[in-house]
Amino acid sequence: MTCLHDRHINPLILAGLDGKNWHLADYVKRGGYESLRRILTEKIPPEQVIAELKASNLRGRGGAGFPTGLKWSFMPRQFPGQKYLVCNTDEGEPGTFKDRDIIRYNPHALIEGMAIGAYAMGITAGYNYIHGEIWAEYERFEEALEEARAEGFLGNNIMGSDFSFQLHAFHGYGAYICGEETALLESLEGKKGQPRFKPPFPASFGLYGKPTTINNTETFAAVPFILKMGGAAYAAIGKPNAGGTKIFSISGDVERPGNYEIPLGTPFSKLLELAGGMRGGKKIKAVIPGGSSAPVITGEVMMNLDMDYDSIAKAGSMLGSGAVIVMDETRCMVKSLLRLSYFYYEESCGQCTPCREGTGWLYRMVHRIEHGQGRPEDLDMLNSIADNIQGRTICALGDAAAMPVRGMIKNFREEFAYHIEHKHCLVPAYI
Secondary structure, three states, rough: OOEEEEOOOOOOOOOOOOOOOOHHHHHHOOOOHHHHHHHHHOOOHHHHHHHHHHHOOOOOOOOOOOOEEEEEEEOOOOOOOOOOEEHEEEEEEEOOHHHHHHHHHOOOHHHHHHHHHHHHHHHOOOEEOOOOOOHHHHHHHHHHHHHHHOOOOOOOOOOOOOOEEEEEEEEEOHHHHHHHHHHHHHHOOOOOOOOOOOOOOOOOOOOOHHOEEEEEEHHHHEEEEEEEHHHHHHHHHOOOOEEEEEEEEEEEEEEOOOEEEEEEEHHHHHHHHHHOOEHHHOOOEEEOOOOOOOOOOEEHOOOOOOOOOHHHOOOOOOOOOOOEEEEOOOOHHHHHHHHHHHHHHHHHOOOOHHHHHHHHHHHHHHHHHHHHOOOHHHHHHHHHHHOOOOOOOOOOOOHHHHHHHHHHHHHHHHHHHHHHHHHHOOOOOOO
């Protein structure tokens, strides 16, 4: 399900799309490529394009939430050699499924956004790294690229201008670690997808050692709309420190799971209402608001929060990629954490000792608790292990494994203690 509900604003990225009207002709009818055409025909200075992005308060939609305009300004435009633009569509975290719908329903918005970004940063070559487990979407994006090339929206001298941009799709291999931007670059280069030490950062040493800017699929797809309506108007849709709409992938115990594009700052209670409320009328117990790596929040607290970066951060979690996992009163938190811990244990690339060894310890300890072999000291030990992983690895996968553990124990410690004492679950879970 893809839809947009708003505060009296027109739909944006996922508006009016049904899986059939994704072609170039359909996109042009909706005003597609008008922003790129205006930039090239009016010869709008790249600095002005970046200024509009800064004014929009667009923050990276992949999870980190870094200001997009500021990130674009880091690219050394006058660098004499090749520079690269990369889109991160390696969507592999449990609970995330928005980017695949963008390239399924509105691929040309992504293409136009990347072309505008390339113009703004003086880049002539780009790649879209697509998650290895979504082959049909990869093929669709390839079709969209062919359409754009045939109509002169990609390639040499786009629309008769002196701007040239070549864009290619790259199909990954399903590894979660390649969602980390430097591991993605390693994979693009044909090497094992393992994160690089930073610094140097990709803006100075990226793909093939050249300056590179990497953004998420949703981030690029928002760019044409920002340039069309103006940065200030886009910023006014959301909150002061986070402009525009955001696609939230809501799953779990709701009546209508799917993607919902709403203004940043919309109350969670409204998002839950749009998703049909709790399935079967059950009570809400817990919410993971930003993908499986985000610390869990109790349902009671979540019902009083707004869906924006700062509000969720103040509650002790992260907005992340906008993957909202809702759990009702029948869900066992120990069993839920066991599944998450196993995922991060399996997906660790093994480069860093705290992550390679620590994720295995976390999984085995939670497994022990779930299967009636837990010890009272295990809860403090789990927190200690998480503390020794978080902030001590090259990339954020270690943090992603540690934060769910700490969040679960902080908010549902009594349930873990019950497991340990009684050797079985507190609730009749059916997962």
